[in-house]
Amino acid sequence: MxxxxxxxxLNLPSxxxxxxxxxxxxxxxxxxxxxxxxxxxxxxxxxxxDADRDGRDLVLTWMKxxxxxxxxxxxxxxxxxxxxxxxxxxxxxxxxxxxxxGGRYDGNLGVIAGLEVIETLMSAGMTxxxxxxxxxFTNEEGARFQPDMLGALVYVGGLSLETALDTVAIxxxxxxxxxxxxxxxxxxxxxxxxxxxxxxxHIEQGPRLEAEGVQIGAVTGxxxxxxxxxxxxxxxxxxxxxxxxxRHDPAxxxxxxxxxxxxxxxxxxxxxxxxxxxxxLQPNLINVVPKSATLTLDVRNTDEKLLxxxxxxxxxxxxxxxxxxxxxxxxxxxxxFEPVEFDDQLTGLIVEMANYxxxxxxxxxxxxxxxxxxxxxxxxxxxxxxxxxxxISHNPTEFTNTDDLVAGTNxxxxxxxxxxxxxxSSQTGMI
Amino acid sequence: MxxxxxxxxLNLPSxxxxxxxxxxxxxxxxxxxxxxxxxxxxxxxxxxxDADRDGRDLVLTWMKxxxxxxxxxxxxxxxxxxxxxxxxxxxxxxxxxxxxxGGRYDGNLGVIAGLEVIETLMSAGMTxxxxxxxxxFTNEEGARFQPDMLGALVYVGGLSLETALDTVAIxxxxxxxxxxxxxxxxxxxxxxxxxxxxxxxHIEQGPRLEAEGVQIGAVTGxxxxxxxxxxxxxxxxxxxxxxxxxRHDPAxxxxxxxxxxxxxxxxxxxxxxxxxxxxxLQPNLINVVPKSATLTLDVRNTDEKLLxxxxxxxxxxxxxxxxxxxxxxxxxxxxxFEPVEFDDQLTGLIVEMANYxxxxxxxxxxxxxxxxxxxxxxxxxxxxxxxxxxxISHNPTEFTNTDDLVAGTNxxxxxxxxxxxxxxSSQTGMI
Numbered sequence: 001m002x003x004x005x006x007x008x009x010l011n012l013p014s015x016x017x018x019x020x021x022x023x024x025x026x027x028x029x030x031x032x033x034x035x036x037x038x039x040x041x042x043x044x045x046x047x048x049x050d051a052d053r054d055g056r057d058l059v060l061t062w063m064k065x066x067x068x069x070x071x072x073x074x075x076x077x078x079x080x081x082x083x084x085x086x087x088x089x090x091x092x093x094x095x096x097x098x099x100x101x102g103g104r105y106d107g108n109l110g111v112i113a114g115l116e117v118i119e120t121l122m123s124a125g126m127t128x129x130x131x132x133x134x135x136x137f138t139n140e141e142g143a144r145f146q147p148d149m150l151g152a153l154v155y156v157g158g159l160s161l162e163t164a165l166d167t168v169a170i171x172x173x174x175x176x177x178x179x180x181x182x183x184x185x186x187x188x189x190x191x192x193x194x195x196x197x198x199x200x201x202h203i204e205q206g207p208r209l210e211a212e213g214v215q216i217g218a219v220t221g222x223x224x225x226x227x228x229x230x231x232x233x234x235x236x237x238x239x240x241x242x243x244x245x246x247r248h249d250p251a252x253x254x255x256x257x258x259x260x261x262x263x264x265x266x267x268x269x270x271x272x273x274x275x276x277x278x279x280x281l282q283p284n285l286i287n288v289v290p291k292s293a294t295l296t297l298d299v300r301n302t303d304e305k306l307l308x309x310x311x312x313x314x315x316x317x318x319x320x321x322x323x324x325x326x327x328x329x330x331x332x333x334x335x336x337f338e339p340v341e342f343d344d345q346l347t348g349l350i351v352e353m354a355n356y357x358x359x360x361x362x363x364x365x366x367x368x369x370x371x372x373x374x375x376x377x378x379x380x381x382x383x384x385x386x387x388x389x390x391x392i393s394h395n396p397t398e399f400t401n402t403d404d405l406v407a408g409t410n411x412x413x414x415x416x417x418x419x420x421x422x423x424x425s426s427q428t429g430m431i
Numbered sequence: 432m433x434x435x436x437x438x439x440x441l442n443l444p445s446x447x448x449x450x451x452x453x454x455x456x457x458x459x460x461x462x463x464x465x466x467x468x469x470x471x472x473x474x475x476x477x478x479x480x481d482a483d484r485d486g487r488d489l490v491l492t493w494m495k496x497x498x499x500x501x502x503x504x505x506x507x508x509x510x511x512x513x514x515x516x517x518x519x520x521x522x523x524x525x526x527x528x529x530x531x532x533g534g535r536y537d538g539n540l541g542v543i544a545g546l547e548v549i550e551t552l553m554s555a556g557m558t559x560x561x562x563x564x565x566x567x568f569t570n571e572e573g574a575r576f577q578p579d580m581l582g583a584l585v586y587v588g589g590l591s592l593e594t595a596l597d598t599v600a601i602x603x604x605x606x607x608x609x610x611x612x613x614x615x616x617x618x619x620x621x622x623x624x625x626x627x628x629x630x631x632x633h634i635e636q637g638p639r640l641e642a643e644g645v646q647i648g649a650v651t652g653x654x655x656x657x658x659x660x661x662x663x664x665x666x667x668x669x670x671x672x673x674x675x676x677x678r679h680d681p682a683x684x685x686x687x688x689x690x691x692x693x694x695x696x697x698x699x700x701x702x703x704x705x706x707x708x709x710x711x712l713q714p715n716l717i718n719v720v721p722k723s724a725t726l727t728l729d730v731r732n733t734d735e736k737l738l739x740x741x742x743x744x745x746x747x748x749x750x751x752x753x754x755x756x757x758x759x760x761x762x763x764x765x766x767x768f769e770p771v772e773f774d775d776q777l778t779g780l781i782v783e784m785a786n787y788x789x790x791x792x793x794x795x796x797x798x799x800x801x802x803x804x805x806x807x808x809x810x811x812x813x814x815x816x817x818x819x820x821x822x823i824s825h826n827p828t829e830f831t832n833t834d835d836l837v838a839g840t841n842x843x844x845x846x847x848x849x850x851x852x853x854x855x856s857s858q859t860g861m862i
Contacts, residue, residue, distance in 0.1 A: 206672025223671060227717060237822050239706035239729040240654060240798030241637025244696045251707050255689035262683050265675045275670035276682050278715045286658060286727040288708045296717040298670040367671030391668055
């Protein structure tokens with residue numbers, strides 16, 4: 001972790017009285033939200049649709065207006081670089097694709113804040129010692145093509161370009177063909193060269209900051225995720241004529257599993273979360289003991305060892321329930337990602353920057369996946385979270401207060417500046 | 432309860448060596464099953480559809496071939512009467528409408544067995560002291576028009592003809608119009624005159640007889656039914672970013688309710704059964720804490736006092752869960768029927784008849800609703816159950832062994848004969 005505040009020697013932009021422009025920031029968020037508009041003020045810009053193309057076109061216009069060098073790689077990732085200083089760039093960015101019922105901040109904030117940082121510094125006549133880059137990563141949401149964070153994953157070499165281009169969407173479209181169609185199959189190579197460091201500004205998409213009355217989250221990493229689908233097969237029977245002792249009831253077992261998930265999440269505490277969000281009974285009739293139940297288990301922890309323990313306990317419980325009720329239970333893994341740990345020094349820097357800006361701050365893991373977790377494979381990485389009102393996201397009512405948006409973007413600016421003037425390769429680096 | 436076996440003085444048909452015809456009984460079951468056929472050997476004859484009409488036409492042909500007097504009332508109930516002897520008729524019967532995935536025994540057996548009893552006696556030259564009647568009641572299943580057992584309910588005066596005719600189907604059709612369309616809006620008055628007694632032969636539709644290795648069920652009554660739909664409204668949130676302590680999770684509460692229903696059913700034991708057969712989550716996605724859950728509660732007991740107790744405890748539990756989780760729960764009653772008790776003397780007679788036929792027998796309540804429970808409002812009533820293999824019903828794989836079908840029908844024959852020669856109005860009647 002960083003020691004006391006040597007970055008105070010760095011003449012941060014905010015120390016010199018500069019602030020990002022609230023009006024410009026909000027104006028760009030508003031303008032981008034008008035592309036793929038949906039009822040309630042949100043957007044639907046599923047990856048590689050016409051709406052995604054129109055959103056990309058708008059961001060490109062902004063980048064060109066700033067005079068950035070623009071590269072587009074084979075998977076459609078856009079990087080706008082302010083080629084100043086020397087060495088590897090300090091990178092920020094996020095995504096502008098959305099879920100079907102997207103809000104106006106998720107992803108968009110990280111891209112627009114990056115442009116805002118550059119424009120503010122340009123206007124102030126301040127030139128960082130390293131290039132600044134803003135990435136717009138393809139298909140972060142995974143709402144049309146899976147996996148999510150596909151663009152960032154290819155960017156860091158975690159998935160081959162060929163595999164990515166062959167990906168088939170939930171609507172049957174092929175990734176490579178759609179990318180060609182919207183004109184964003186670029187020629188820059190991927191995987192790309194690793195940046196010097198990566199910092200992503202994002203809304204929290206959860207309720208913790210608001211609930212604890214804290215203004216900034218310094219993100220320590222991303223939770224590991226274990227997704228499985230559990231299918232329970234029992235004996236369909238008449239609800240009136242079948243004595244309790246003769247039942248093999250998949251709905252009851254599904255309920256026991258859901259209750260157990262809550263119990264074990266409480267037992268482990270900490271960052272352990274468990275969710276049953278989907279239950280489907282067959283035939284799903286009031287007076288029929290179902291013949292089958294399918295439910296999903298979403299289990300996350302920041303600690304891989306604890307996550308494995310919880311997975312094992314759930315498996316054991318399921319096996320016990322199957323025997324006790326005389327039902328057959330099978331399960332298949334839908335996703336399994338180990339936890340990602342961000343760079344301690346960088347996360348510590350966010351804490352110090354928040355303190356300097358007089359914003360309350362807490363270190364916290366991200367419960368959701370983000371492009372930053374892919375960049376963390378190749379360079380020191382962290383994220384800055386701003387509060388989400390009521391924790392709502394993926395919904396047109398997603399909202400973050402203007403004050404928080406501005407503070408988050410200023411902290412991003414000072415953090416990028418500090419990184420541009422640091423030496424992360426040294427154990428005694430400035431931060 | 433009946434004393435020892437005075438009916439042995441009655442010269443029952445079986446005492447004289449007569450048995451119903453297995454081939455004729457099975458032949459008619461087979462023939463009726465070919466109308467509205469579905470994959471697997473079952474039938475789909477939803478009430479007042481063309482298939483229902485074709486089934487009725489076939490049964491009418493059989494009745495006419497036997498020379499029965501046929502009446503059809505304003506709600507479409509068909510009664511075929513063998514007008515011999517004097518006084519009120521001894522009545523049997525059931526229904527030939529089915530659920531969408533109907534088997535070949537549910538209902539059909541009771542109608543065809545009634546005709547079989549009459550044809551056997553006619554062939555034997557035996558004439559009962561009272562008329563024998565076979566009823567075919569309209570819309571027993573309730574799979575197209577609600578309530579179920581509608582025809583029998585109108586037959587006994589429990590629902591006005593006008594209300595019945597105005598009933599709208601799940602497919603939007605109007606009962607009276609459909610009845611006219613298929614040509615079964617008859618002119619016989621309803622409510623009809625009460626018969627002397629009513630005995631219905633039916634498959635158990637549950638697993639108890641098979642599980643206990645018993646061949647005949649002497650039915651003591653029908654369980655009371657309490658159906659409600661419970662809707663839980665919580666806070667939809669991201670499954671990864673929302674700490675357990677901040678959740679208001681309708682899926683978890685639905686699961687707790689389902690687990691509680693199993694618990695209270697075990698606690699009360701006896702004839703208490705509780706089922707959650709239907710659960711619907713919104714939006715039903717793996718990584719979203721649902722915003723709402725709707726589930727159905729099917730709670731039954733043969734004892735009204737116990738049923739009320741269990742309902743009250745469930746209500747209390749739901750209220751406690753709502754407070755603990757911070758969710759809103761509303762519920763609405765979908766159906767509520769008090770338990771029906773059949774006539775002790777008649778049920779005792781079934782036990783004696785089964786003993787006489789060397790069939791093992793147990794007294795048991797019916798978990799499902801039947802036409803007989805409506806007839807029980809106006810005359811001494813009971814039912815005879817034959818075992819359902821694996822308890823399966825409302826499914827093409829519904830099956831009862833031939834031996835059980837024949838024995839059940841012979842017991843029906845002797846029971847109707849005994850009733851025709853009894854005096855149920857006397858406390859010292861022959862049975």
